[in-house]
Amino acid sequence: MNEAIAPVRGPAGHGARLRAAISRRVVRDAFTLDVLLAIAGLAVTQVRIIQSQHGWPYAPLALQVIVAVAPALIAIRRVDPVLATAGLALGAYTSLLLGQTDWVLLIGCALALWSLAGRCRAVPTVGVTAVVAVAPLLASGSVGILAWDLYPEIFQEFTSPDGSHGSTGRTPSAVYDQIANMSWPWWISAALAFAGLAGLAALHRWNRPRVLATTGERFDDVRRVLGEPNHALAVDLLLATAMASLLLMDIWHGKNLGNWWTAPHWMQYAIGFAPLTLVLRRLCPEVPVVVMAAAGLLTYWQTEERWTLLIALTIALYTLAVLRPLPVALPVAVVALTAPPVVAATAGFGLISALFPVVRNRWFPSEGLDTNWDYQDLVGRQWPVTLSAILLLPVCLGVVGRLYQRTRVARLREVELEEQNRQREETQILLEGRSQIARDLHDVVAHHVNLMVIQAETGPDLAQRDLDEVLAGFQRIGDAGRRALGELDRMLSALRDAEGRPDPALAPQPGLDQITELTNGLLEQGLPVALELRGSAVGVPDGIQLTAYRLVQEALTNVVKHAGASAVEVLVEITSDNGVRVCVTDDGKGFDPDGDRAGRHGLTGMYERVRVHNGTLTISSTQECGTTLSAWLPVSEVSV
Structure with missing residues (x-):
């Protein structure tokens, strides 16, 4: 059975979930056994029908x-007892x-009562057992x-006033008397009550797993277990056996009414067992369709009662249309x-007599076929064309069902793809956010902490000077630390905000106006920085201002850490369309821009920042000749 078929209803807990899982596995593995018991019950009941001389x-x-x-209900005795x-x-x-009393049904009823306690609470179990008993x-x-x-x-003989004898009815009075005197033995009710109560007692005595379910949930369980792919063969075998049993009963009932006497015995059984080909309806649906159609033609020549065979043919046609392309x-x-x-x-006399040899022995050829009443009766029974037209309906329904299934699968696939795309977009947004955070953290840590490290390293030299210079050095370390903490607070505030907005109580993100503070910080450390700002920052988008600030910040940090430069020039030009051009030049020792970038997180962050605004970044450097960083940040929809 499907693992979702019978969820635990009632007090939750690990033990209850474990028992429910065990119960689902037991029911799933036992379903095939119950199907075999149901098939055996159908077969035994069919034999009793054929051999019965009672009221059948x-x-x-x-x-x-x-x-x-x-007896087919024995198959679901564990799923819906x-x-x-x-x-x-x-x-x-x-x-x-x-x-007569059908012992197969009584045994099946006792088995279902035994399973009742596993799907219902104690009170409903006792109630159903009492009603059945x-x-x-x-x-x-x-x-x-x-x-x-x-x-x-009821068959009765009578004598008319003129002395003639006659009879009415077809049910023998002895058969009627036997049926009228039938009664339900009390000990059968006692046995059924014992089966139900014994199942309940065994549940509590041995702590058997219980999977409780309401009436609607049990119906859903039946539908799911019958539709599970692993049970397809067992379900088809049960269906084929049930249809064959009904058709054999149909033939037997027709023989009691005087039909089928012209058909050979082998033909009667061949037609009766034709529905067994429904076992192949999923593997090769063409076989049951052809076999059922041939059996239907032979049946039409013999009897008027053919509803069972037509139902089997309808099932075969529907399955054919569902499983095969149009x-x-x-x-x-x-x-x-x-x-x-x-x-x-x-069909002529040759075909009819070959199929039904008895028609050749009941007439005199010299008198012509018109006097062969058996032959005339057979050829007079025609397969209606309207019936073939009606039987096209299940084919149409199967085609519609197949198209619906394909549409449903396509819709589910589309929903699945949309969900995958959404997850990919969320993942991309998350990665971009992580990259943004990484860049911001690198800029803050690499610049301000680096300034703190440099100031701390100059401490011994400052200690040899006057006290004012020492105090000023400590003041610069404190200022750099406070600025780093401020920017970290801004980022953490944005992360904590439910809507992704930074806390308005904190200072805004740095822009072009704060670049002067960057250069002044280096001037205080003794590194000459020439800053030139061209144009007004009014109207420049905040995103471009922040990116320009971070580019200058990272470039100056690299100069301090790696370049060993004696002078730096910074040019920030704001164009007429509010775009920004940044150029940072130093006279340091330079490096190879095309070399291995492993560990160069700053350079990677700069390239990513510029790419976000559809800008360009160029870094030119020569050993012992300094480095020049040039960036262009145009105004675009991303920047606004």
């Missing part, structure tokens, strides 16, 4: 169908109206009344439905 030949068709197919118990108990009581006892007295209503045509399914269905009326309309 005279009973209404509805009673025969109820008792004949009820309430439904199985009710159906099997009804079938067992109905068997009384046919003149007591209701037949209470209804036992009404068997005679029901028999009178169900068997109205170019394959439609020709097979058309041929299978066209052949019977054509063959029936064109």
Whole structure:
């Protein structure tokens, strides 16, 4: 059974979930065994029907169908024991109206009652057990009344006033008397009650797993377990056996009405077992369609009762249309439905006599075929063309079902792809956010902390000077640390905000106006920095201002850490369209810009920042000749 078939209902806990999982596995593994028991029950019941000399030949068709197919409910006795118990108990009581007790149904009912406690609570289990045990006892007295209503045509002989003898009805009075005197034995009710209560006691005594479910949930469980792919073969075998049982009963009932006497015995059994080909309906649906159509043609020549075979043919046609493409399914269905009326309309004496040899022995050829009443009766039964047209309906429904399934699968696939795209977009946004945070952290740590390290390293030299210079050095270390903490607070605030907005109480992100503070910080450390700002920062988007600031910050940090320069020139030019051009030049020792960038997180961060604004970044450097960084940040939709 599907793992989602029977969730734990009731107090939660690891032990309860474990017991529920064990129970689902037991039910799933036992379903095939229950199907085999149901098939055996159908077979035994069918043999009893054929051998019965009681009320079966005279009973209404509805009673025969109820008792004949009820054993199939044994297959779901663990999945929905309430439904199985009710159906099997009804079938067992109905068997009384046919003149005999069906032990197969009683055994199946006892098995279902045993399984009842595993799917229902104690009170419903006791209630259902009591109803199944007591209701037949209470209804036992009404068997005679029901028999009178169900068997109205009781055979009676009479003598007319003129002295002639006659009879009415077809049900022998001895059969009616036997049925009317049938009763439900009390010990059967006691045995059924014992089965239900024993199952409940065993559940508590040995702590058997219980998977509780409501009525609607049990119906869903039945639908799921019957539709599970692993159970397809078992379900088809059960369906084929049930249809074959009904068709054999149909043939047997027709023989009691005087039909089928011209058909050879082998043909009767061949037609009766034709529905067994439904086992192949998923593997090769063409086989049951062809076999069922041929059996239908032979049946039409023998009897008027053919509803079981038509139902089996309908199932085969529907499965064909669902599982096969339309170019394959439609020709097979058309041929299978066209052949019977054509063959029936064109069949001559040669074909009829070959199929039914008895017609050759019941006439004199010298008198002509017109006097062969058996032959005339057979050729007079034609397969209606309208029936073939009606049987195209399940083909159409199958095609619609196939198209719906394809559309549904495509829709589910589209939803799945959309979900994957959404997840990829979220992942990309997350990675971009992480990259942004990494760049910001690098800029803050690499610049301000580096300044703090440089100031701390000059401490011994400052200690040899006057106290004012020492205090000023410590002041610069504190200022750099506070600026680093301020920027870290801004980033952490943005991360904590539910809508991704920074805390407005904190200072805004740095821009072009704060570049002067960067250069002044280096001037205080003794590194000459020439800063030139061209144009007004008014109207320049905040994103471009922040990127320009970070570029200058990272470039100056690299100069301090690696360049060993004696002078730096910084040019920031704001163009008429509010774009920004940045140029930082130093006279340091230079480096190879095309070399291995492993560990150069600053350079990677600068390239990523510029790429976000669709800008360009150029770094030119020569050993011992300094480095020049040039960047252009245009105004774009990304920048705004």
